[in-house]
Amino acid sequence: MSNPLLVEITRGGIVESGHTGAFAVVDADGSLVLSMGDIARPIFPRSAVKGFQALPLIESGAADRLHLTDAELALACASHSGEEEHTKTAAAMLAKAGRDETCLECGAHWPMLNQRARDAKGPDGDRALQALVASGLRPTALHNNCSGKHAGFVCLAIATGHDPKGYIQPGHPTMREITAALSAMTGHDLSKAAMGIDGCSIPTYAIPLRSLAAGFAKFASGAGLSPGRAQAARRLRQAVAASPFHVAGTGRFDTVVMEDLRERAFIKTGAEGVYCGALPELGYGIALKIDDGATRASETVMAALLTRLLELGKEAKVVTERLDHQMKNWNGLEVGRMRSIAALRG
Numbered sequence: 001m002s003n004p005l006l007v008e009i010t011r012g013g014i015v016e017s018g019h020t021g022a023f024a025v026v027d028a029d030g031s032l033v034l035s036m037g038d039i040a041r042p043i044f045p046r047s048a049v050k051g052f053q054a055l056p057l058i059e060s061g062a063a064d065r066l067h068l069t070d071a072e073l074a075l076a077c078a079s080h081s082g083e084e085e086h087t088k089t090a091a092a093m094l095a096k097a098g099r100d101e102t103c104l105e106c107g108a109h110w111p112m113l114n115q116r117a118r119d120a121k122g123p124d125g126d127r128a129l130q131a132l133v134a135s136g137l138r139p140t141a142l143h144n145n146c147s148g149k150h151a152g153f154v155c156l157a158i159a160t161g162h163d164p165k166g167y168i169q170p171g172h173p174t175m176r177e178i179t180a181a182l183s184a185m186t187g188h189d190l191s192k193a194a195m196g197i198d199g200c201s202i203p204t205y206a207i208p209l210r211s212l213a214a215g216f217a218k219f220a221s222g223a224g225l226s227p228g229r230a231q232a233a234r235r236l237r238q239a240v241a242a243s244p245f246h247v248a249g250t251g252r253f254d255t256v257v258m259e260d261l262r263e264r265a266f267i268k269t270g271a272e273g274v275y276c277g278a279l280p281e282l283g284y285g286i287a288l289k290i291d292d293g294a295t296r297a298s299e300t301v302m303a304a305l306l307t308r309l310l311e312l313g314k315e316a317k318v319v320t321e322r323l324d325h326q327m328k329n330w331n332g333l334e335v336g337r338m339r340s341i342a343a344l345r346g
Contacts, residue, residue: 021301035210058232065159068096073236076236077239081249086249099164106150273289273298301344325339
């Protein structure tokens with residue numbers, strides 16, 4: 001890969017390591033605003049496109065028929081930490097569709113360890129995991145970080161008259177509708193794209209960063225979308241802004257940024273160093289990929305882009321402090337710094 005260095009890690013006053021990658025920022029007209037690196041190479045966006053995958057839930061009328069709340073719609077876009085409020089919300093979504101966790105096909109895993117939450121809250125930072133272990137119980141599919149998205153898929157299937165069984169398969173009517181929305185938003189022909197299996201077992205398709213950014217520009221502005229789809233995108237942005245905890249969780253970057261910026265930014269992380277976002281006041285879409293898959297670097301690049309593109313006040317310290325911030329060891333001593341490169345900050 002020949003992508004440029006975007007983030008560097010220092011120790012002892014010298015650069016110890018770095019992260020290369022690429023990003024694209026596209027406006028509502030589809031024009032490129034800003035970019036670095038190879039933005040034409042298809043990448044798997046993973047969970048960063050959950051907002052697109054939740055559009056049919058609203059467009060179909062399923063969200064209204066089932067009286068889904070802002071928190072439930074936010075969870076449909078989430079990669080959550082498996083905290084109690086997350087699992088309860090996913091269960092409530094399924095109950096509204098007359099189902100329970102046994103119909104989820106995402107698999108089960110333990111609540112997600114969260115270094116940032118641990119740093120912020122000390123030994124209680126991973127209390128969801130600790131509580132489950134202490135209870136002697138095992139995790140269920142509700143604890144899966146994608147359970148909200150999958151609960152949304154089940155709600156969509158039920159509300160549109162389909163048996164949800166096998167909804168993770170590419171040929172299932174619900175998954176075909178989800179894939180069609182993703183293809184339309186990005187303008188990328190997914191029938192010709194490389195297809196893999198995501199961590200939660202649904203199909204994931206390789207899409208260029210520029211196409212992803214263009215999709216998020218549509219998501220931000222409604223430009224080029226039907227009235228119904230533009231309204232669905234707006235409703236999802238508003239739901240996430242109203243309930244950012246449900247998109248990620250305690251101390252998670254998605255949550256803490258949107259707690260501060262609210263409707264000014266819709267951002268969503270994906271596995272393997274992917275991050276995407278929509279900036280409604282500018283009509284911009286953002287898509288980025290870190291070559292080595294490091295989340296710490298993708299968060300730093302997203303922070304740099306938000307700082308560069310938006311006029312941020314003191315309330316956005318959680319964003320601006322990520323441009324160049326301390327890295328500490330277990331004794332709380334500063335051992336180095338992580339920072340975005342100066343060219344990225346503009």
